[in-house]
Amino acid sequence: MSVAYREKAQVLDEGALDRALTRIAHEIVEQAGGVKDIALVGIKTRGVTLGQRIAAKIAAIEGGQKPAVGALDITLYRDDLGLKAEQPVVRGTEIPFPIKGRTVVLVDDVLFTGRTIRAALDALMDLGRPRVIRLAVLVDRGHRELPIRPDYIGKNLPTSRRETVAVLLREHDGTDRVVIQEPAEREEGEPQPKARRANMESPSERSEEGEPQPKARRANMDSPPERSEG
């Protein structure tokens, strides 16, 4: 699939993104009544980065007490394996602490259909029995296909299904911002517009780190069951 996307609007700039994470950190601490027993589990790849940032903010709020941060790969729990031409990359789960009895906050960048979160819940349950699982997302773009609801939201963002939401983070993309993108369509009487950026990753895949071009993980409208749209 090689649909080209162009940026339609910027939703969060660096400052707004940071303030959203600060607020989420405060809400987590307030609801849990402290840091004790809190563990943050980010969904790979950008959820892990956001989880680490939220953990650092919680540490700042709570006088240096930093909650544990784990990384969850949901590939082995996807509901669309075998429906795709190519197998998604298995990236591995790293949760080096027991989650039994803890308050686990799942962290992801964009909440879309909810299928990623369904997979993440199954994956977590296989690792132990947390006391409670909560969900923190930077952007909730709507269009849920499952009865799943976030507890902490950075930004509610009404979108159309044909658009994608790209969360760009310094660690992966060299910049901190959230943008809405739409398919670049040919306009009448104009030559085919040049793609701002070829679709460098299959929408189903978590982007990889260390590549020269900034890559946006997109929630794409073409195939709702795919990974990146949860």
Place this chain on the structure above:
Amino acid sequence: MTWKRKDLLSMQDLEAGEIRDVLDTAESMKEIATREIKKVPTLRGKTVVNLFYESSTRTRTSFEIAGKWLSADVINFSASGSSAEKGESLLDTAKNIEAMSPDVVVVRHKASGAPAMLARNLRCAVVNAGDGAHEHPTQALLDLLTIREKKGHLEGLNVTIVGDVAHSRVARSDIHGMKTMGITVTVAGPPTLIPAACQELGVKVSHRLEEAIAHADVIMMLRLQHERMTAGFIPSLREYSRVWGLSPDKLKHCRSDVLIMHPGPVNRGVELSPEVADGPYSVILDQVTNGVAVRMAVLYLLAGSKGA
């Protein structure tokens, strides 16, 4: 991810990127073995058939565990106690099994090329689990995973393969895979057990053990395959063991960080002395552990994609 194949038949076919895909996937799979509940739902509803016409402990068990940890249904078929004994041909048996809609058939057969023949005739994925003296690709992949894990990288390493290279499908798969990954391979053994055309695979040949292992990062000891030796390759087991067996005093000439590997089953006291097999340099059991991870990766890549 560059994996596009329907089947896994040989290391000779695989490109470096494909090998890296399998190793990376296998590395991620290893975490499952550390869990209390060793099961993920990935291949739910998929069927894996182990079609083994030759005896095997490690490989068959390892494919079975790999399939089960991924939630596939695994059916074991062995030639003894089946209609193969009544004279049914390999292809007929395979066609009958295919009629029961498996997703992956794992085949081991004494005839080189048997898995490739099945792959051409079956719609499902076929994995070569050892065909005659031809190839044993999952063994080579688990060897590469073990080396990469212990050494941190593959490119530029020196690996010496010692022993019965002529009868060894493991050696052949290892040589192809290692060359592809930029490893320098030396084979060593008595001239009767080193094929004349060995150099054509791009390996160095040595007929002195001490010289061959002196600079090796990894020593891969092969099993002396009594069952494939019809006559006269070696004067006696005792002499072979004295000249080509790896014992503690021969290890003195090696690098201090050398890895000793063996595809199993070990003929203790023949190619490996017990002190070496159980010693600090030995990673033989790591190989077995990695075997499950590699086979999980292979089943995932083959059974999960579309059309499998």
